[in-house]
Amino acid sequence: MIVSNPALPDSVTPSILASADLLVTKSAFLAGVVAPETAASLSRLMMDTDARFSRIIDGYNTEPEALKNALNLANQQSTLEKVPELRRRIVTVLAHHFYLLQSQAFSDAKGAVAREIIHQHLAQLELHPHLWSLARGLARRHEEYRALALTHRTRVSEPIGGAQPSRESTLSFIDFMLEVCLEEVDYMTTVLNRGQVREAVMHVFRTHSLLAEAGIRAEIAPAYLALLIQGPLPRSEFETFTGLQPNEACDQLCRLIHVGLAVKSTSKSHTLEVGIPTWLAQDILPDFFLVKNVVRSPLP
Incomplete structure (x- = not known):
């Protein structure tokens, strides 16, 4: 209608x-x-x-x-x-x-x-x-x-x-x-203020149990921040950005992809894009999910 x-x-x-x-x-x-x-x-x-x-x-x-x-x-x-x-x-x-x-x-x-x-x-x-x-x-x-x-x-x-x-x-x-x-x-x-995002991401990489269990090291947080703030990066540039040796950088990147923090670009080969899974959003978007659920009658 x-x-x-x-x-x-x-x-x-x-x-x-x-x-x-x-x-x-x-x-x-x-x-x-x-x-x-x-x-x-x-x-x-x-x-x-x-x-x-x-x-x-x-x-x-x-x-x-x-x-x-x-x-x-x-x-x-x-x-x-x-x-x-x-x-x-x-x-x-x-x-x-x-x-x-x-x-x-x-x-x-x-x-x-x-x-x-x-x-x-x-x-x-x-x-x-x-x-x-x-x-x-x-x-x-x-x-x-x-x-x-x-x-x-x-x-x-x-x-x-x-x-x-x-x-x-x-x-x-x-x-x-x-x-x-x-x-x-x-x-x-x-x-989404860059200073606040940087502080939140650094805290997550230092303290989140999921990242610790996945074997992801805190020192690669700046490389993830680059994806988040600046946009897509060539895989080789991201690995260089980590400051790790090539084998270690490749291993850490694979772990990031596994937990959903990095995504292979569908439009550009050998390029990475950021991932923001819900568990991370709960930390970098404080109070976003904190809305009380209530039961009521639907709108007539």
Whole structure:
């Protein structure tokens, strides 16, 4: 079912427009400090955790089949090119998300599908949602999210495109969503600060039991940091970077690959890319996973 974008309120407050502008600036800065291959690894991590965060938000597990058509639906619904300013396009996307939560467009998995659609729209606006987790932010503030989503509800018998939420409820929801987005972008910008990442990685290589059991030596941490921060390296350059003798460097690299910290590039032969397994992310992304799981009734 195709649901048209709702009309925006006649006036959007200057504070909301300023927050939308800030989201553009901050998300662009975040993208600039992360190597593309590191960004891809972080994106896979975000995707893996979204299901857990959705369960916290919605109170139930969403079946994968319910999300299959979300991308097509997002493309069908997208009329963003008709909105002249980027900041107003962001506001339109958030208003549309609110409308989807209000309407009867989806009989199952309404919240998860609506969040998949907003993720695709934020990506279309080049806000780099693969580098920060809106789902995490909403899981952390799930009570506010649900309360705002329930402030206005289209009646079951009412046709889609009927009564619209009030100006006040729409603007309150948009303001809340922008606040959550900015919190998550700020969080990832902070934890991916090079100094903080370097300290966290060095600590992991010195103390993590998994690395000790795998026979991985602490002195190769700088070589791993080079992969993480700078991006792919030729295998020979990585081995030289370790400072070890050739046989030792080769052995250590094999061990890194075994535990998932280094990955052979699929596009370039003899080239290594970074791996960020969940167990490492728990150390270099402090508090990322610390969202309490709760049981509640699903959104009506």
